Amino acid sequence: MRVDKNKKFTRFTAFVIIIFLVFIGIISRLVYLQVLNSQQFKEKANNRSIREIPEAAPRGEILDRNNNVLATNKQNYMLVYNETSESKKDFFKTMNKVFDILDERKQEQTDDFELKINPYRFEFKSDDPKVKKVLELRFKKDRGLDEEVRKKFFKGKHKEELTDKDKEKIDEELAKITPKEVFDFLVKQYEIDGKGYSLKDKRRYMIVKDTAKMQRFSGYKPVTIANDISKETATIFLQKLNDLPGIDVTTQPVRYYPNKEVGAAALGYISKISGDRDKYKEKGYDVSSDYIGINGIEGIYEDRLKGSKGGKIVKLNKNGRIVEELGRREPYPGQTLQLTIDKDIQAAAEKALDDNMKYIRATYPKAGNATRGAAVAVDVNTGEILALASRPGFDPNIFSTPGKLTPEKYKEFFNPNLAEFGRNYINSKGLSGGDTEGKLNELFPLDKRIKNNKTIREDIHDVYPKPLYNYATMSVVPPGSTFKPMTAIAGLESGAIGQGFSMDDNGVFDDGKNFIRKFDVGAYGPVDLTKALEVSSNPYFMTVGKKLRETGGDDILAKYAWKFGLGVPPNSDVKPATGIEIPENFGQVFNKYSMTKIYARQYLWQTMSTLKEGKDSRGNRFPSIDLYDRDSDTEKVKEIKTSIKDLVKQSIEEGSKKFNSEEYKKLFKQLITEDSAQKNKNISDKEISTIINVVRYITVSDANSQLRLGANMYNASIGQGISSFTPLQLANYVATIANGGDRYNLHLVKKILDSDKNVIQDIKPEIAEKTNVSKENLAAVRSGMTEVARGAAGTATNTFKSFNVKVAAKTGSADISENQGEFGRTSYATLIAFAPIDNPKIAVSVVVFDGQHGGYVAPVAKAIFEQYFNKGKKADTKSK
Incomplete structure (x- = not known):
């Protein structure tokens, strides 16, 4: 080829060469991306659709002593929503179809959303107003309302620059935001507004949007739209998945209680995490969706029951649906707990309590509020709890399955309308005196602990029945005459009386000094120990109390009662507990301290009230002195008030020997000078002397003198006064009498097993204390208790006389207060019993609030014995 040397290199030629080189570069890059390194970049492109989905571990099962299931798990079909950029585009269109199918199939949307409508309100799972306030603030902050407040009041400050005072201001303003305003804020935030949806539909969309947002804080997790859908409904959704971007059907273990209410007082329940979320985050919980044990065995053994979460690495398509599973970590089930509870005895106890209370309400007008009660059954030779019944009860399935806590149940459990309840109660009891509202404010006053409160009332006389309250372990009640066997044991063991001690019961007790008490029932004539227990002679046991006091002072009765688990020595290192694993209160027997x-x-409260009123019960008038704490008090004023109150308590406790008039005078003058509410009163020295004399009369002449009276011991000897115990303590006490004097630690857990039912721990019986009480003295007491159940005048004979197993028992009736009728209450009905007499196996305690008489609740114990000995035959829960 011949080259034309005369042809020049033009700019056009240069342009062509540059274009050619550019194309060569692009082609080379495409070859590199699509051929040489295609796999790497495909994986990078797809990384946004690869996610880890956690899998809940099945909670460990809870079994009864005979391996009957009390709590387990069942696989539920769940409808879930996976939020992706693609599925978000069709969110409302998709949800409309989803809700239509759910509604057609009568399946409920999962609804744990605390913000409710019609009316707008918050519903948090607590009955404590302070806790509710904290939860409401957290709810608002989690949704970003605190940022809105910050921008409004502290526009120039970053969040990190806020002072504690600034944060208090934000909380104060957040508290003012109404539920409706929160709802409207979220409607805009989630872009639900302007689409013509009904209020109900707006909230349905909001639930899904809000759950998705909250779960982003703890990593990716599908939103549960409907829990526990039927298999048929699941099939319909599976057939329509192509038309429902983001929607999928999956399964998950859900806590299930096959016996519903049976054993709920011991089991507790599970619920979503609400308080102390940081603690649960540290333990690996997803605080936006995980459930934890609340109360009972579920709560105490949460760490053993929860198991270990699993998870799977999956690839999602653009519609948020799983197209490939890339890896898996299997969940590991929680440990299994075998309880000491016998399901059938437990069921018998609960049914007997319900039937018996219903019968008492219908039969005895004064006992019309017998709506609350407890029964405990114990193996006397091991301390194993066979039944722990608290009424009213609840079905724990309500809490384990989202959506089952209806507004009605929420109100019953956490937010009772005490105004409505109170009016009905007052009118049904004829307590109004023509002024229902005035009586309402007296019996169910507004809760003064809540600032500016105009709606929330207190149940100060414990009238409203609380299903979630464990009356068996938490209610501390006076024992009444069920304490008399203890008085007998103390009298016999101390030598205050002998087994042959007898006296004439004329219906009156007179200590020969300054205490005389007449009884409405009694005058039984000559009574010995056995007869005194049979007929429950008050003069007899008060006389034993008098002799005890003469023998060993005011604390000798307590010395023996503590051995039987009826309290512990105050200021000692002895733990006040029965041994039970779940939370309990622990009552105390009368003692001087x-x-x-x-x-x-x-009497401090009485002193403060009298001083503020400016007049006392004797007609003395004087300038008002306010010792109550106020928010406006300076530190100096608080210090002076505290010093005066400490001085008042010292005067009550130690009497005239420690009454320091000069110290009172000095402190009152300081208070008048320092306190803005007092200093303009011009109180004279003479008036201060009057005030000091009023204090002296209340603290020394009244309070301290009463502390030195024998009446305190006499009342304690018949189960009255300050002595109060839980039904659990009463069961342990009678079990100790039954087995010959060994007090066992009570327990609910028999064995702990792994998920394959291999035993990890076998809980053995443990003696808490050997009372070392004489066998002869115990036999004498048991003989009297036998006559209670079988003697001609026994207070429980009508129930047990024809029973085929010989029972020993003691009934009791204990007043709540001297004026209990003024607020519609009547006596607690209490009973303790064990059987059989010759070789005791089982001990029982029964308490019914407002049951009126211990004999009325004996049929509950009989029903428990029927189930234990006769497998439920012939049980009759009517009071006879």
Whole structure:
């Protein structure tokens, strides 16, 4: 080829060469991306659709002593929503179809959303107003309302620059935001507004949007739209998945209680995490969706029951649906707990309580509020709890399955309308005196602990039945005459009386000094120990109390009662507990120290009230002195008030020997000078002397003198006064009498097993204390208790006389207060019993609030014995 040397290199030629080189570069890059390194970049492109989905571990099962299932798990079909950029585009269109199918199939949307409508309100799972306030603030902050407040009041400050005072201001303003305003804020935030949806539909969309947002804080997790859908409904959704971007059907273990209410007081329940979320985050919980044990065995053994979460690495398509599983970590089930509870005895106890209370309400007008009660059954030779019944009860399935906690049940459990309840209660009891609202404010006052409260009331006389409250372990009630066997044991063991001690019961007790008490029932004539227990002679046991006091002072009765688990020595290192694993209160028997502290509190309140009123019960008038704490008090004023109140308590506890008039005078003058509410009163020295004399009369002449009376011991000897115990303590006490004097630690857990039912731990019986009480003395007491159940005048004979197993028992009736009729209450009905007499196996305690008489609740114990000995035959829960 011949080259034309005369042809020049033009700019056009240069342009062509540059274009050619550019194309060569592009082609080379395409070859590199699509051929040489295609796999790497495909994986990078797809990384946005690869996610880890956590899998809940099945909670460990809870079994009864005979391996009957009390709590387990069942696989539920769940409808879930996976939020992706593609599925978000069709969110409303998709949800409309989803809700139509759910509605057609009568399946409920999962609804744990605390913001409700019609009316707008918050519903948090707590009955404590302070806790509700904290939860409401957290709800608002989680949704970003605190940022809105910050921008409004602290526009120039970043969040990190806020002072504690600034944060208090934000909380104050957040508290003012109404539920409706929160709802409207979220409607805009989630872009639900302007689409013509009904209020109900707006909230349905909001639930899904809000759940998706909250779960982003703890990593990716599908939103549960409907829990526990039927297999048929699941099939319909599976057939329509192509038309429902983001929607999928899956399965998940859900806590299930096959016996519903049976054993709920011991089991507790599970619920979504609400309080102390940081603690649960540290333990690996997803605080936006995980469930934890609340109360009972579920709560105490949460760490053993929860198991270990699993998870799977999946690839999602653009519609948020799983197209490939890339890896898996299997969940590991929680441990299994085998309880000491016998399901059938437990069921018998609960049914008997319900039937018996219903019968008492219908038969005895004064016992019309017998709506609350408890029964405990114990193996006397091991301390194993066979039944732990608390009424009213609840079905724990309500809490484990989202959506089952209806507004009605929420109201019953956490937010009772005490105004409505109170009016009905007052009118049904004829308590109004023509002024229902005035009586309502007296019996169910507004809760003063809540600032500016105009709606929330208190149940100060414990009238409203609380299903979630464990009356068996938490209610501390006076024992009444069920305490008399304890008085007999103390009298016999101390030598205050002998087994042959007898006296003439003429219906009156007179200590020969300054205490006389006449009884409405009694005058049984000559009574010995056996007869005194059979007929429940008050003069007899008060006389034993008098002799005890003469023998060993005010604390000798307590010395023996503590051995039987009826309290512990105050200020000792002895743990006040029965041994049960779940939370309990623990009552105390009468003793001088406890009595003194109770009086110090009660008479301090009386002193403060009298001083503020400016007149006392004797007609003395004087300038008002306010010792109550106020938010406006300076530190100096608080210090002076505290010093005066400490001085008042010292005067009550120690009497005239420690009454320091000069110290009172100095402190009152300081208060008048320092306190803005007092200093303009011009109180003279003479008026201060009057005030000091009023204080002296209340604290020394009244309170301290009463502490030194024998009446305190006499009342304690018949189960009255300050002595109060839980039904659980009463069961342990009678079990100790039954087995010959060994007090066992009570327990609910028998064995702990792994998920394959291999035993990890076998809980053995453990003696808490050997009372070392004489076998002969115990036999004498048991003989009297036998006559209670079988003797001609026995207070439980009508129930047990024809029973085929010989029972020993003691009934009791204990007043709540001297004026209990003024607020519609009547006596607690209490009973303790064990059987059989010759070789005791089982001990029982029964308490019915407002049951009126211990004999009325004996059929509950009989029903428990029927189930234990006769497998439920012939049980009759009517009071006879």
